[in-house]
Every structure is written in structure tokens, then in C-alpha cells.
Amino acid sequence: MASKLVEMISEVETRAKEMISEAEKKAEEIINEAKREAENIKENILKEAQVEAEKIWKDILARAETEAKKIVEEAEKQAEKLRTESHMQFEEAVKLIMNIITGGVTS
């Protein structure tokens, strides 16, 4: 009778151990799954960051290039303006050289 009782309790204990073992297995799976998911999340976040960084890079450089183009174009306009506006003074400048080089004879 006593041995029957021991056997019965032992069976239940085995089942209990199995339950715990299953739970440990499940826990390990949960953690491994979380680790895999964490890797994916990290990868996705970093991928998105790379895309965003690339976009920011392109935007900043595009803006700079547009501004640079504007600066150079403005300078070209200014150079052309110099040429046009100095037309009247050109003659005066030539006369100045002539006058100095000839010792003040030309006017």
C-alpha cells in the first residue's frame, strides 16, 4: 500500500518536473525569439536611419550646390555689369595712361 502511494506521488512529481522543464524550454524559446526580433528591430531601425541620413545628405548638398550655383551666376552677372558700366570710364583710363606716360602732353 505504502509503495503504491510512493509510486503515485513519484508519478506526479515526474509530471511536475516535466511541466517545469517545458516551461524552461518555452522560456528559452521566448528569449531566443525576442533576441531574433531585437536583431530585426535593430536592423530595421538602422536601415531606416541610413535612408534618412542619405536623404539629409542629399538635401543639404543639393541646397549647397544650388546656392553655390547662384553665387557663381551672380558673380558672372556682376562681371558683365562691370564691363558694361566701366565703358564710359575706359576712355578716361586710357587718357590717364597717355597723359602720364607722355609727361602730361596729352589731355
Place this chain on the structure above:
Amino acid sequence: MSADVEKIQKIIIKDAKEKAEGIVSKAREKAQKILDEAKEEAKKEAEEIINKKKAEAESQARRILSEAKLEARLKILNAKEQLISEVFEEAIKRLKEFSQSTQYKTALENLIKDAAMIIGGGELEILFPENTNVDLDLTRISSEVEKQTRKSTSFTISKDRIKSIGGVIVRSKDQLLTVDNTFEARLERLREQLRVNIANLLFKT
């Protein structure tokens, strides 16, 4: 007796169940923590990536703008240089024409006097450019030089001719002192000053 055993069995199973649930629950908490930490870490790393790229882009943008500003400055400078060169070219062209004009005589007299004064008078020799055909009043010039230098002054005209568009070279008889008053030499000597004057004239704002 059987009821007691059943009770024990139930307790064992209940404990095991609770323990198993505890293990799974802890695992879930740990899993959540892993996910949260991964997100946090990834966000930080992402921020670093973006900030680094942004800083690099801004640095390159500054370089692009700085190069553009330099290019712009050079374009304006080149335009100014070009205009100044054109003024000099035109002046040289007109100086050549001037050496065929009636006013050239007066210019030569002034240039001879100027050179003679620099040398300080004395026995002087004048060298003219090829094809110079001007009748100069050298006696008057020497008298003017004498007045200012208080030194007896006379001029002789060298048979040697110089290659020049106009002007003269005056030298002392002993050839120790020479003043090159050809147009080219004067242009060269006065170029920097003339450049400033021309620039002021052309580009005054």
C-alpha cells in the same frame, strides 16, 4: 488515505504549474527588456548615424560654398584684370599713334628734360627710337636744365637707335647714368601706380 494522496498530488501539480508560469512570465519580462533595450540602442545608433552624416554633409556644403565664393571672387577679379589689360593695350596702341602726331615733339622735350634733371645735368647723350624725325630745341632744354641743376648741360644725339614705340633714353657721356624714358620703360615703372589709378577710375562704386 486516498484523499490525502490526491491532495498532495494536487499541491505538487499546483506548485509546478505556478513555478512554470513564473518561469514563462519571467522569460516574457526578459524578452520585453531585450526588445526595449534593442530599440533604445538602435535608436541611439540611428541618431549617431544621422548626426554624423549630417555633420559630414554640412562640412561638404561649407566646402562647396567656400569654393563657389572663391570662384565668384576670381570671376570678378579676372573681369577687372581683363578690363585693366584692355586699357593698357589700348593705351599702347594710341601711344604708337601719338609718336606720329605733332604733340609728340613736346612730349619728347619734356621727357628729355625730365631725364636730364634726374641725371643732374652735364654732358648728356640722347638715344631716339628708330624712325624718329622730330626737330627739337635742345638748346632751350639744356638751358632749362642748367637753371634747375646749376650745372652746365649739353646734349648730343647718339647715332645708336633704340627699339621703342616712343620716348627717349638719356645717358651721361661717360654712360654711368642712364634714364630710360621710353614709353615702354615708363609704362613698366609706373604700371603698379597706373593700375591703382585705373582700377579706381573703372571700378569706383
